[in-house]
Amino acid sequence: MFIKVPKGTQDILPEDTPKWYYIKNIIREILTKYGYQEIRTPSFEYTELFVRGIGESTDIVTKEMFTFPDRKGRSLTLRPEGTAPVVRAYLENKMDRSSQVVKLFYIGPMFRCEKPQAGRFRQFNQFGIEVIGTKSPVVDVEVIIAALEIYKKLGLKNLEILINSVGCKRCRAIYVQKLKEFIKDKKDFLCSECVNRYEKNPLRILDCKKDNCQKIIKTAPIITDYLCQECKQHFKEVKSYLNDLKIKYYVEPRLVRGLDYYTKTSFEIVSGELGAQNAIGGGGRYDDLVEELGGKPTPAVGFAAGIERMIIVMNQQKIGWPKNKGLDIFVAKVSERNKNIAFKLLQKIRNAGLSADMDYSAKSLKSQMRIAHKIGAKYTMIIGEEEISKNMVTLRNMKTKEQKEVEVDNLINELEKGSLG
Ligand SMILES: [Zn+2]
Ligand SMILES: [Zn+2]
Known part of the structure; x- marks a missing residue:
C-alpha cells in the first residue's frame, strides 16, 4: 500500500502546471497595470489573528481552521484566507505611515478543513487584492473592474456582478435587530445551523442555502432599507460609478459574505456554470478590520477568488489553454x-x-x-x-x-x- 494525498488535497501534475503559470501571469500582468504590488505572507500565522480578524462566530473560525500548537505550545493556524495576514503585515511593516493608499495583491495557498466537494479543496489557491487607506467608493469599483478584467482576459463568459451594502457597525446593528424580530416567531422552521446563527451571527441566516430558511428569508426586511446616511451615500456612489462605466450589476440585498469584517460594499462575481456554488470571487469593504487588529481606524476594500474554481469554470466553458511550449x-x-x-x-x-x-x-x-x-x-x-x-x-x-x-x-x-x- 502506498501513501495517498491527504483528504481534500490534490497534486497538480506537469500537464496542468502550465495552466497555473498562465493564470498567475495574467493576474500579475493586469494587477500591475492597475498599480498593485505583490505581497507574500507566511502560510501560517498565530491563531489569534484569524479569531480576531475573521470573527469568532464565523464558520471558518469555529469549524474550518487547521490549528495546531508549535513546540512551545503557541497556537498556530494555516491561513484560511488572505486579508487578515495582509493587514497584519501592513501594520507590522508600518505601511500605514505611507501617505499613499496601499494597493497590494497576493497569490497563494489557503487552507480550510471543509467537506471536500466539486471545486472545494482543503488546500486551495487564492488570489486577492487589498486597497488600504481610503474610503473613496471609486476604489470599491476599481477592485471590481480589475477582477473582472482578469476573468475576461482568461476568456470567462456569462459573468454577473452582484452587489450589496452591509452597512456599518451602527446601521447594521439596527438592521440585525429588525431581522431578529422578524425571524423570532419563525425560528422553529430554521435549520439547526441557522438556529445557532440566530443568536451568534443572524446576518449569516441570509446566506443559508436550505429551502426552509430561504423561504423565511425571502420576505425578511432588507438591509438596504436601514442604511445610515453615510452608508446610503457610499452605496449610491458605487452604483453610479458602475453605471458610468456601463458595467452591468444586480443589487442583491441578501448578499452577505462569510466573514465578519465586511462593511458597506459587499459583492460577488458569479458564473452561470458552477451550479448552486456559483460565486467565482467576491469581496467588499472592511473599514473596521485595521482597527480591530490594533491599527488606527483605516478604511479598506478587497477581493479574493479561488483559482481552482476559476479553472473548473474555464474547463466547463471549454476555454482553450495556451499550448505547452514543448522542447526545442x-x-x-x-x-x-x-x-x-x-x-x-x-x-x-x-x-x-x-x-x-x-x-x-x-x-x-x-x-x-x-x-x-x-x-x-x-x-x-x-x-x-x-x-x-x-x-x-x-x-x-x-x-x-x-x-x-x-x-x-x-x-x-x-x-x-x-x-x-
Ligand atoms: Zn451605516
Ligand atoms: Zn439555515
Whole structure:
C-alpha cells in the first residue's frame, strides 16, 4: 500500500502546471497595470489573528481552521484566507505611515478543513487584492473592474456582478435587530445551523442555502432599507460609478459574505456554470478590520477568488489553454559510444538558450525518436557514427520530417536562423 494525498488535497501534475503559470501571469500582468504590488505572507500565522480578524462566530473560525500548537505550545493556524495576514503585515511593516493608499495583491495557498466537494479543496489557491487607506467608493469599483478584467482576459463568459451594502457597525446593528424580530416567531422552521446563527451571527441566516430558511428569508426586511446616511451615500456612489462605466450589476440585498469584517460594499462575481456554488470571487469593504487588529481606524476594500474554481469554470466553458511550449531539440545518438559528445552538444544547445534534452539510458535510435515525438520536440539532432567523425550531425524537423546535415560548429547558427520558432 502506498501513501495517498491527504483528504481534500490534490497534486497538480506537469500537464496542468502550465495552466497555473498562465493564470498567475495574467493576474500579475493586469494587477500591475492597475498599480498593485505583490505581497507574500507566511502560510501560517498565530491563531489569534484569524479569531480576531475573521470573527469568532464565523464558520471558518469555529469549524474550518487547521490549528495546531508549535513546540512551545503557541497556537498556530494555516491561513484560511488572505486579508487578515495582509493587514497584519501592513501594520507590522508600518505601511500605514505611507501617505499613499496601499494597493497590494497576493497569490497563494489557503487552507480550510471543509467537506471536500466539486471545486472545494482543503488546500486551495487564492488570489486577492487589498486597497488600504481610503474610503473613496471609486476604489470599491476599481477592485471590481480589475477582477473582472482578469476573468475576461482568461476568456470567462456569462459573468454577473452582484452587489450589496452591509452597512456599518451602527446601521447594521439596527438592521440585525429588525431581522431578529422578524425571524423570532419563525425560528422553529430554521435549520439547526441557522438556529445557532440566530443568536451568534443572524446576518449569516441570509446566506443559508436550505429551502426552509430561504423561504423565511425571502420576505425578511432588507438591509438596504436601514442604511445610515453615510452608508446610503457610499452605496449610491458605487452604483453610479458602475453605471458610468456601463458595467452591468444586480443589487442583491441578501448578499452577505462569510466573514465578519465586511462593511458597506459587499459583492460577488458569479458564473452561470458552477451550479448552486456559483460565486467565482467576491469581496467588499472592511473599514473596521485595521482597527480591530490594533491599527488606527483605516478604511479598506478587497477581493479574493479561488483559482481552482476559476479553472473548473474555464474547463466547463471549454476555454482553450495556451499550448505547452514543448522542447526545442531532442538529442539522439545512433551509438552509445557517442554519448559523451551527445551530452556536450546538449549542453551547448542549452547554453545558447534553447531547451534540449536527451535519452540517458542506452535506448535504440528508434525508441529515442519515439521519445522525441512523445515530448513534442521541434527538432531531433541525430548523432551518427560516420557524420560525427566528419564533425557533422543530422537535424530532423519533426513536423515536416525534413532532414539535413549540419556542421557542429555551425549548429547554433543553423538553429537560430532555421525555422525554429
Ligand atoms: Zn451605516
Ligand atoms: Zn439555515
